Amino acid sequence: MNASDLLALLPLIILAGTSVVVIIAIAFYRNYRLTVFLTLAGMVGSFLSLPFALSVQPRQVTPLLIVDGTTVFYIGLVLTTSFVVVLLSYQYFRDYDGNREEYYLLLILATLGSGVLVASNHFAAFFLGIEVLSVSLYALIAYPRYDRRRVEASIKYLILAGATSAFLLFGMALIYSVGGTLEFSSLAKAASLSPGMNNVLLIGWGMLIVGIGFKLALVPFHMWTPDVYQGAPAPITGFVATVSKGGVFALILRYFSQVPIYDVPSLWWVFAAIAIASMLLGNMLALMQTNVKRVLAYSSISHLGYLLIAFLSRGTEAQNAAAFYLVAYFATTLAGFGVITMLSDHENELEDLDSYRGLFWKRPGLALVFSAALLSLAGLPPSAGLVGKIFVAAAGVNSALWLLLIVLVIASVIGVFYYFRIMISLYRSPEADEERTISAPSLSMIGSVTLAVLVLLVVGLGIYPAPVMGIISRLITGLS
């Protein structure tokens, strides 16, 4: 461990340090505003240290972690997303009666877990990152614990995540028993060792896919998604949909960077089948929902399916497409859950589709933001979602994945139906009985500025994606 190693890990070290500072601050002086301020300051500090990490890359720091352009890009993305989630949570928990401060502590730790995930180059780091992330999430989901549904969602997540962690670990152990090293290079070694398929290795990969599929909420490991999305507090739902999935996705991109997945046909087909099932089933199940959070849950399943197309394509273009799609998806999802958060507080969440009826006539600003998010999720112009889908489709065309592309088109068409159903109800005339409709607290300054920035990002990326694509290709291409 020398100075450049420390410099490379500076973003993660600052984040870990922030969690210690916050816990000490809470112990001596419990103050909501101070805690939020310290959290935001730590995240900004961590973000500002990214150029230092970039100056020493590419660098392998101990066998566990690797810091290169890809790592820096994804850590930056994760930090920005968590920053937005903190801003959205501020109003949501302002009037909460219990201890509000530890929420931000857990949020920092979850972000740290995701940061370790995107930097990991070793099964131990992979395991530690994913567990720091999920153990924090168990507590975050059940944070307003006076509500039964939070507890229910958290228990469901805990049991299923615990069981799939065991699958993940058993798969790692089997791969280790064949490859002889816990580093990600074991994949290359094991693949070259046994061109004819080794059964132990196949079982190991199968179990690894169960674990990864669960974290990414891909069909057939998606059962937890709607319940957890509905039961978790709205800002945390946004966090689960973005930071938690993004970290794992960046990790599988790295895991398969040494042996491209299309060189292992059996694995390729498993992932292709998962992608097709996720795209179709996610969109079809969303059609039947009447709860906005559950609709967004199924929609996120299908979006991860689209993303897998980039993962299954060859070339650096595909990597860039995946990174851009993640940026677009993160901005869109945060805008969507941001609107739900602004209309809710920790006691009552506005999630019934009927209660969104006529939102435009009462809260035109929020309705417009929500419409932009839905347009982007549906992949219609002018939005980031459309550009992201075009990049992913282009990567698929380059690799001639016609079957997957046909499914992508069909699934997108199905998707338009339910996105439009929500959108139309936003603009219908409000119902006569006002009781169960919108009675949310007035918008805070922080909330409206955050949402405005997000919507600018969603529309801006749709009209002029070049600057972001430039950053992505500079960081990821040529350095991976």
Next chain:
Amino acid sequence: MATVPIEHGLILAAILFAIGTIGVIVRRNIFFMLLSIEIMLNAAGLAFVSAGSLWGQPDGQIMFIFILTMAAAEVSIGLALIIQLYQRYHTLDVDASSEMRG
């Protein structure tokens, strides 16, 4: 001294893992579900230790220590949630807490 072949260790681990998986699926009492998850995690730990001894590396045992640590963290949150579950529903049956559907 005769050594235990690697297959035996892995097969034992696989049997334990299967027992744990069946436990999670069959049991409805939240305590037993958590216990079954512990069995699954320890089966994975055993697989790591046997694989580590095959290669003569300490890595497998280090992973086992990580697994123990993580299992402890998970159980501590699990027990806190069990208390909450009992206070809200007055039962430990997970089927009672299944209000969200669709």
